Amino acid sequence: MKDKNMILAGLVVFIVVITFPFWFNMGKAAPAPELELTAKAKAAKTCVMPTAFMTAEHMQLLDVWRHNVVRSGERMFVNADGKLFDMSLSNTCLDCHSNKEKFCDRCHDYASVDPYCWDCHIDNPKGE
Amino acid sequence: MKNSRRRFLQIAGVSALGLGAKPVLNAFALGGGKGYHVASGEDALTAEQWAMVIDTRKLQTAEAVEPIIEACNKIHNIPTAIDNKNHEVKWIWEDHYHHVFPDKTNKFLDEAVEHKPFLLLCNHCENPPCCRVCPTKATFKRESDGIVLMDFHRCIGCRFCMAACPFGARSFNFRDPRPFIEANNKEFPTRMKGVVEKCNFCAERLAIGKMPACVEASNGAIAFGDLYDEHSVVRELLKENYTIRRKQTLGTEPSVYYIV
Numbered sequence: 001m002k003d004k005n006m007i008l009a010g011l012v013v014f015i016v017v018i019t020f021p022f023w024f025n026m027g028k029a030a031p032a033p034e035l036e037l038t039a040k041a042k043a044a045k046t047c048v049m050p051t052a053f054m055t056a057e058h059m060q061l062l063d064v065w066r067h068n069v070v071r072s073g074e075r076m077f078v079n080a081d082g083k084l085f086d087m088s089l090s091n092t093c094l095d096c097h098s099n100k101e102k103f104c105d106r107c108h109d110y111a112s113v114d115p116y117c118w119d120c121h122i123d124n125p126k127g128e
Numbered sequence: 129m130k131n132s133r134r135r136f137l138q139i140a141g142v143s144a145l146g147l148g149a150k151p152v153l154n155a156f157a158l159g160g161g162k163g164y165h166v167a168s169g170e171d172a173l174t175a176e177q178w179a180m181v182i183d184t185r186k187l188q189t190a191e192a193v194e195p196i197i198e199a200c201n202k203i204h205n206i207p208t209a210i211d212n213k214n215h216e217v218k219w220i221w222e223d224h225y226h227h228v229f230p231d232k233t234n235k236f237l238d239e240a241v242e243h244k245p246f247l248l249l250c251n252h253c254e255n256p257p258c259c260r261v262c263p264t265k266a267t268f269k270r271e272s273d274g275i276v277l278m279d280f281h282r283c284i285g286c287r288f289c290m291a292a293c294p295f296g297a298r299s300f301n302f303r304d305p306r307p308f309i310e311a312n313n314k315e316f317p318t319r320m321k322g323v324v325e326k327c328n329f330c331a332e333r334l335a336i337g338k339m340p341a342c343v344e345a346s347n348g349a350i351a352f353g354d355l356y357d358e359h360s361v362v363r364e365l366l367k368e369n370y371t372i373r374r375k376q377t378l379g380t381e382p383s384v385y386y387i388v
Contacts, residue, residue: 049164068166070279073272075172075335080163087166091315119320120280122312 033106041096041103048077048085048092059115062089090121098124171337175354177254177274178329179383180340181365182247186349193222193245199345200327205318207301207308217299219327220249220342228386231375241388247350249342250297250327251374251382252276258289258298267324274355274383275329285322294375295382298326355383 047054065087068074077085086092097103100123187193200220201208207217222245226233256276259269266282290298304321319325330340343352353360371385
């Protein structure tokens with residue numbers, strides 16, 4: 001055990017390096033993003049479904065929309081209140097939420113998700 | 129309680145039954161619905177099999193077919209500014225008789241026919257080979273109206289469908305098409321690099337009760353209707369005129385008919 005000190009020193013360095021990201025970022029958690037609603041979205045008060053549902057499950061809902069529009073040609077969405085919507089990401093969702101950078105992107109960046117919707121779908125159909 | 133093999137098997141059996149029943153119960157619990165439903169629009173046009181009759185007698189010159197092609201390019205965000213012919217994307221285009229009907233070409237032909245342009249587009253075959261080869265079911269024949277559609281979300285760009293289509297109706301996006309789109313229709317999505325695209329018989333317009341864009345722009349030279357409705361415009365025209373289809377002998381049953 002002649003190298004005891006060397007081994008211990010090495011271990012300490014190793015542990016410090018491996019835990020570096022944890023203690024370096026301690027107490028610096030990025031704040032949850034604040035979303036900005038456009039005037040149109042504010043005026044509408046509620047989205048196609050209640051806000052809590054939309055926050056948690058908009059991706060599942062969009063998947064239902066995509067499936068039905070593309071594969072069955074069903075484009076009409078009737079929500080719980082009986083209100084009708086055209087199932088279109090560009091023409092319905094982004095018509096109200098025309099501020100992608102301050103609405104979609106803020107959360108997506110925060111959650112580190114990178115959906116490729118906008119490779120094809122036009123993000124601000126009216127160009128506001 | 130004495131442990132025996134019999135006892136062990138009994139407990140194991142009951143547990144397995146319980147575990148098996150859980151997903152079933154979950155499925156029932158979900159079946160209650162999420163409070164919304166989807167439906168097709170009230171104005172949607174429907175058919176058993178959409179078909180098209182192109183009256184080439186009314187489309188004698190390149191100038192006559194130009195606005196028709198233009199109308200499609202415009203509303204579907206077709207990247208028309210690509211210079212490289214190999215990267216060209218087209219949904220509806222024109223060609224010579226020899227290329228359109230290679231199996232109906234005589235050495236000496238009616239000159240008028242030989243020199244007029246023929247409009248080409250996806251034939252929306254009743255027996256589409258492209259759908260058979262697609263490994264992801266990205267292209268499929270829609271049960272409800274017989275349109276051969278693309279689900280761009282699912283396309284992995286393998287191009288089997290392009291090899292399978294005997295009509296060259298499909299184009300591949302070798303590059304990002306966005307910079308090459310001249311007339312931007314904000315209501316229709318573009319495509320991305322690496323997917324195949326083709327004519328969709330204007331499914332998005334039929335869904336809101338409009339005729340396809342090429343039909344609208346053709347001043348009556350193109351008719352569109354249900355092939356299996358005896359009284360549709362298409363059937364009336366087929367009854368009164370001699371029509372031909374492209375490469376009929378291959379058995380794909382194209383739904384685009386030409387009056388020559």
